[in-house]
Amino acid sequence: xxxxxxxxxxGHGVLKLSGILADAALVAGxxxxxxxxxxMSQRGGTVVSQVRYGNRVRSTLIPAGTAxxxxxxxxxxxxxxxxxxxxxxxxxxxxxxxxxxxxxxxKLPYPENVRELCEARVENAVFIPALRVARDLxxxxxxxxxxxxxxxxxxxxxxxxxxxxxxxxAFRPEHRELNLNAFRAGQCYTATT
Amino acid sequence: MRKLLSGNxxxxxxxxxxxxxxxxxxxxxxxxxxxxxxxRQGDIQxxxxxxxxxxxxxxxxxxxxxxxxxxxxxxxxxxxxxxPLFSSSYSGVNGGLVLVSADDPAMHSSQNEQDNRHLARAxxxxxxxxxxxxxxxxxxxxxxxxxxxxxxxxxxxxTTRICHSMSPVVFDADAAFEPRPVRPYRRxxxxxxxxPVHARRRHEIVEERLARLAVLGESAREINRLHWGDRTVGIxxxxxxxxxxREVLPDASILKLGLTYPIxxxxxxxxxxxxxxxxxxxxxxxxxxxxxxxxxxxxVGKEVLPATGELDPDRVAAAFGIELGGNGLAPxxxxxxxxxxxxxxxxxxxxxxxxxxxxxxxxTGDIGCYxxxxxxxxxxxxxxxxxxxxxxxxxxxxxALRAGSDHRRVVAVIGDSTFIHSGITGLINTVYNGGSxxxxxxxxxxxxxxxxxxxxxxxxxxSGVRTSSLDxxxxxxxxxxxxxxxxxxxxxxxxxxxxxxxxxxxEPSVIICRAPCRxxxxxxxxxxxxxxxxxxxxxxxxxxxxxxxxxxxxRSVIDxxxxxxxxxxxxxxxxxxxxxxxxxxxxxxx
Numbered sequence: 001x002x003x004x005x006x007x008x009x010x011g012h013g014v015l016k017l018s019g020i021l022a023d024a025a026l027v028a029g030x031x032x033x034x035x036x037x038x039x040m041s042q043r044g045g046t047v048v049s050q051v052r053y054g055n056r057v058r059s060t061l062i063p064a065g066t067a068x069x070x071x072x073x074x075x076x077x078x079x080x081x082x083x084x085x086x087x088x089x090x091x092x093x094x095x096x097x098x099x100x101x102x103x104x105x106x107k108l109p110y111p112e113n114v115r116e117l118c119e120a121r122v123e124n125a126v127f128i129p130a131l132r133v134a135r136d137l138x139x140x141x142x143x144x145x146x147x148x149x150x151x152x153x154x155x156x157x158x159x160x161x162x163x164x165x166x167x168x169x170a171f172r173p174e175h176r177e178l179n180l181n182a183f184r185a186g187q188c189y190t191a192t193t
Numbered sequence: 194m195r196k197l198l199s200g201n202x203x204x205x206x207x208x209x210x211x212x213x214x215x216x217x218x219x220x221x222x223x224x225x226x227x228x229x230x231x232x233r234q235g236d237i238q239x240x241x242x243x244x245x246x247x248x249x250x251x252x253x254x255x256x257x258x259x260x261x262x263x264x265x266x267x268x269x270x271x272x273x274x275x276x277p278l279f280s281s282s283y284s285g286v287n288g289g290l291v292l293v294s295a296d297d298p299a300m301h302s303s304q305n306e307q308d309n310r311h312l313a314r315a316x317x318x319x320x321x322x323x324x325x326x327x328x329x330x331x332x333x334x335x336x337x338x339x340x341x342x343x344x345x346x347x348x349x350x351x352t353t354r355i356c357h358s359m360s361p362v363v364f365d366a367d368a369a370f371e372p373r374p375v376r377p378y379r380r381x382x383x384x385x386x387x388x389p390v391h392a393r394r395r396h397e398i399v400e401e402r403l404a405r406l407a408v409l410g411e412s413a414r415e416i417n418r419l420h421w422g423d424r425t426v427g428i429x430x431x432x433x434x435x436x437x438x439r440e441v442l443p444d445a446s447i448l449k450l451g452l453t454y455p456i457x458x459x460x461x462x463x464x465x466x467x468x469x470x471x472x473x474x475x476x477x478x479x480x481x482x483x484x485x486x487x488x489x490x491x492x493v494g495k496e497v498l499p500a501t502g503e504l505d506p507d508r509v510a511a512a513f514g515i516e517l518g519g520n521g522l523a524p525x526x527x528x529x530x531x532x533x534x535x536x537x538x539x540x541x542x543x544x545x546x547x548x549x550x551x552x553x554x555x556x557t558g559d560i561g562c563y564x565x566x567x568x569x570x571x572x573x574x575x576x577x578x579x580x581x582x583x584x585x586x587x588x589x590x591x592x593a594l595r596a597g598s599d600h601r602r603v604v605a606v607i608g609d610s611t612f613i614h615s616g617i618t619g620l621i622n623t624v625y626n627g628g629s630x631x632x633x634x635x636x637x638x639x640x641x642x643x644x645x646x647x648x649x650x651x652x653x654x655x656s657g658v659r660t661s662s663l664d665x666x667x668x669x670x671x672x673x674x675x676x677x678x679x680x681x682x683x684x685x686x687x688x689x690x691x692x693x694x695x696x697x698x699x700e701p702s703v704i705i706c707r708a709p710c711r712x713x714x715x716x717x718x719x720x721x722x723x724x725x726x727x728x729x730x731x732x733x734x735x736x737x738x739x740x741x742x743x744x745x746x747x748r749s750v751i752d753x754x755x756x757x758x759x760x761x762x763x764x765x766x767x768x769x770x771x772x773x774x775x776x777x778x779x780x781x782x783x
Contacts, residue, residue, distance in 0.1 A: 009532065010534065019359075022197055022359060023197060026195070026196075026197055026361060031361065032197060032359075032360070032361060033325075033358060033359065033360045034197065034358060034359040034360075035354060035357065035358040035359075036357050036358075036359075037301045037302075037353065037357055043534030043535055043536070043537065043562070043565070044532070044534060044535050044537070044740050045532055045533055045534035045535075046532045057360075058436040058437070058439040058440040059436045059437050059439075059440040059505070059506045060354060060358040060360070060433075060436070061354070061437075061505045061506060062506075063505070063506040063507050063510070063517040063518075063519050064507050064517075064519045064521055065519030065520055065521015065522070066517060066518060066519045066521065067521075076529060076530070076532070077532070079525050079529060080525075080529055082521075082522045082524065082525065083521050083522055083523065083524050084521065085521055085522055086519065086520060086521055087520045087521065087522060099743050100530050100531065100532040100533075101532075101535040101738060101739070101740040107530060108528055108529065108530040108531075109530065110530055111525075111527065111529065117525055121522050121523075121525075122522065
C-alpha cells in the first residue's frame with residue numbers, strides 16, 4: 001500500500017490533484033481511499049488531502065510519519081506537513097510562496113529558507129517550479145497537474161495510460177489538451193533533473 | 194461499474210436506487226453535498242428548506258402520504274429538527290423516511306462535537322452507521338426497507354470522515370431511475386394525530402417496535418458482522434472506527450455493528466464469550482460501551498480511548514500499545530505562521546466588522562463565513578452559539594448590561610440565510626418584549642460558508658428554478674420593526690453613521706447590509722488599489738485582515754491579482770497613500 005499526503009492553500013487545486021491521483025490509482029486497478037475536509041477550502045486556509053492505494057486499503061487517514069510521499073503545492077505548507085512523511089519518503093514541492101493573510105501585528109514571519117529547512121530533513125526532496133511551468137503553458141491554474149506529472153515518474157505502479165485516461169475524464173474538452181500538456185511538462189521536469 | 198464516490202455522493206446514489214420521491218435539507222458541513230448530488234442527478238424532487246425542522250416536517254409529510262423521503266442535516270441540525278423527529282417516532286411512517294445525521298467529530302466545521310447516536314436512542318428509532326462509501330449507499334437502501342417494514346423513521350448516522358472520504362462503490366451509473374410507487378394514503382387518526390389518548394398507545398407500539406428491531410439486529414448478519422480472528426482480543430466497533438481497527442489490528446476478532454441502535458444483545462454476548470478480553474473502539478462518547486455494560490459485560494473502552502476529537506490509526510494504536518512504524522520527521526523547531534481561513538478579498542463582511550470594531554460595540558454573532566470576523570485582526574465578535582442565536586442573545590445581553598449599569602450598546606450580526614433559518618423568531622421576540630437592540634443582517638445573497646447554496650432570499654430553488662424571493666425589509670416591517678435601514682457596507686462612514694443613529698433610538702432596529710458574496714459575483718468592485726505616495730508603514734490597512742494586503746520591508750503592498758478594488762483600505766489610510774477607483778454601484782434607498 002502507498003500513502004500520499006497532499007497539502008496546499010485553499011483555491012490552488014489540492015483537492016483536484018488528489019482526485020486525479022485517486023482516480024488514476026483506481027483505473028490502474030488498485031483499491032483506493034481518499035480523505036479531505038471541505039468547508040473552509042475557499043477561504044485561503046491550509047487544505048490537506050490523503051490518498052492511499054494498494055491491494056486493500058482500510059483507513060483513509062495515514063498514520064503519522066508513515067506517508068510514502070508528501071506533495072505540497074506551496075513551500076510553507078510543505079514544512080508544516082513534514083511530520084506526516086516517513087524518514088526516507090519522497091517530498092515533492094511546488095516552489096510557490098503564498099503569504100498567509102496578515103493577522104495583525106503579531107504575525108510570524110514567513111520562513112525565508114524553506115527549501116534548506118526541507119532538504120536538511122529529507123534526503124529525497126524534489127522542488128519543482130510548477131507555477132512557472134504552468135505560466136509558460138499559458139495558465140497558472142494547471143500547476144497542480146504539472147505536479148501530478150512530476151509525481152507520476154515516482155509512482156511507476158500507476159501506468160502513464162491510467163493518468164492520461166483520468167486527466168481526459170477530469171476536464172472539459174476545451175481544457176483537456178492544456179492539462180495533458182501540463183502533465184507531460186511535469187513528467188519531463190523530473191525525468192530531466 | 195466501480196467508481197470513487199464520497200460518502201455523501203454514495204448516500205445520494207442510495208436514495209436514487211431506493212427510488213425516493215423526495216429529499217430535503219438545510220446546508221451544513223459535512224452533509225451539504227448529499228442534497229447537491231441528488232439535485233444534480235435530477236431524478237428526485239429536492240428542496241433546500243429554511244431550516245432543518247421544516248426540512249424534516251416536509252419529509253414526514255411525504256412519508257405519511259406514502260412516498261419515500263430522505264432528509265439530510267449536520268449533527269446540530271438534528272437539534273433543530275428534534276421536535277418533529279421525536280414525535281414522528283410515535284406516528285411511524287407510510288413511505289420510508291430516512292434521516293441522515295452528519296456528525297463532525299473534531300469539529301472541522303462546527304461549534305460542538307455532539308454524538309447524535311444518543312438522539313437515535315432518545316427518539317427510539319433504529320440507527321445505521323456505514324463505515325465507507327459502499328456501505329453508505331447500501332445502508333440508505335436498507336434504511337428505507339427497515340423504515341417501511343417496521344413503520345419507523347430510520348437514522349443513518351455518518352461522520353465527516355465518511356461524508357468527505359472517497360472509496361470505491363459498485364453501482365450502475367447508467368441505470369434508469371425507477372421511482373418507488375407511492376403507497377396509498379388513508380386517514381389514520383389514531384396513528385398520525387398525536388393526541389395524548391393516541392400517543393399513549395403509540396408509545397407502547399414504539400417499545401414493541403424496539404424489541405422487533407433488536408431481533409432484526411441479531412439475525413441480519415450482513416449488517417452486524419462477526420470476524421473471528423485471534424481470540425485473545427475481541428473488538429466491538431462501528432462506522433469509520435472499524436477501518437482503523439482493521440488497519441491497526443488486522444488479526445483481532447471483530448464484531449462490526451452496522452445497526453448500532455438497538456444493539457444485538459445476544460450477538461454481543463456470543464462475541465464476548467468467544468474472546469479473552471472485550472474492547473469497544475468508538476469515536477466520541479461511550480455509546481456502545483454503555484449499551485454493552487448494561488448487558489452486564491465489562492468491556493474496555495474509554496479508559497484507553499479518547500472521548501474527544503476524532504479517532505485515527507495512531508490513536509487506536511496507542512490504546513493497544515501498538516507501534517505503527519512511523520519514523521517520521523520531527524516538526525520544524527521554529528514556529529511557523531498559521532494559515533487560518535480568512536474573509537475573502539473584497540468581502541462586504543470585512544467592512545461591517547471593521548466598523549463594529551472601531552465603534553467598540555458588544556457584538557453577538559452567528560453562524561456563517563462572518564464568524565471569521567472574530568479572528569485577528571478584526572476581533573469584532575463577543576459570542577457565537579448556534580444558528581439564529583445572535584438576535585435573542587443581543588436582547589438578553591442588553592437586559593443584563595442595563596441591570597449592571599454597563600452602557601455599552603449591543604448589536605446582533607447575522608447572515609441572510611441564518612436569519613431566515615431562525616433569526617426571524619428572535620426578532621419577533623425583541624419586538625414583542627420591548628427590546629431595543631439593533632440587528633445587522635449581512636445579506637450576501639447566498640449561503641456562502643457551505644459552498645453557495647440558494648435559500649428563500651435568493652429567488653432560486655435547489656433545482657435551479659426561479660421562485661419568489663423573500664424581501665427582508667418588508668418582512669422586518671411586517672413583524673413590527675419600524676426602523677429598517679438598507680445600506681452598502683463598503684461605505685464605512687455611512688454605516689457608522691447609521692449604526693450611531695439606530696443605537697440611539699429607544700426601539701429595535703434592523704440594518705440590512707447588502708454586499709453580494711465575492712465568490713459568487715466575481716466581477717471586480719473596482720480597479721486594484723495602488724500606492725499613490727510612498728507608504729509610511731503605519732499598518733492601518735493591515736488591520737482590515739485583507740488577503741490582498743501584505744507587509745514588506747515596513748510598507749504595505751497590494752497584490753493586484755487578489756485585490757478586488759473594494760476601496761476599504763483607501764477609506765482608512767490616514768496618509769491618503771492608497772488610491773482605488775471603485776466602480777459605482779446602484780445607490781440604495783436611505
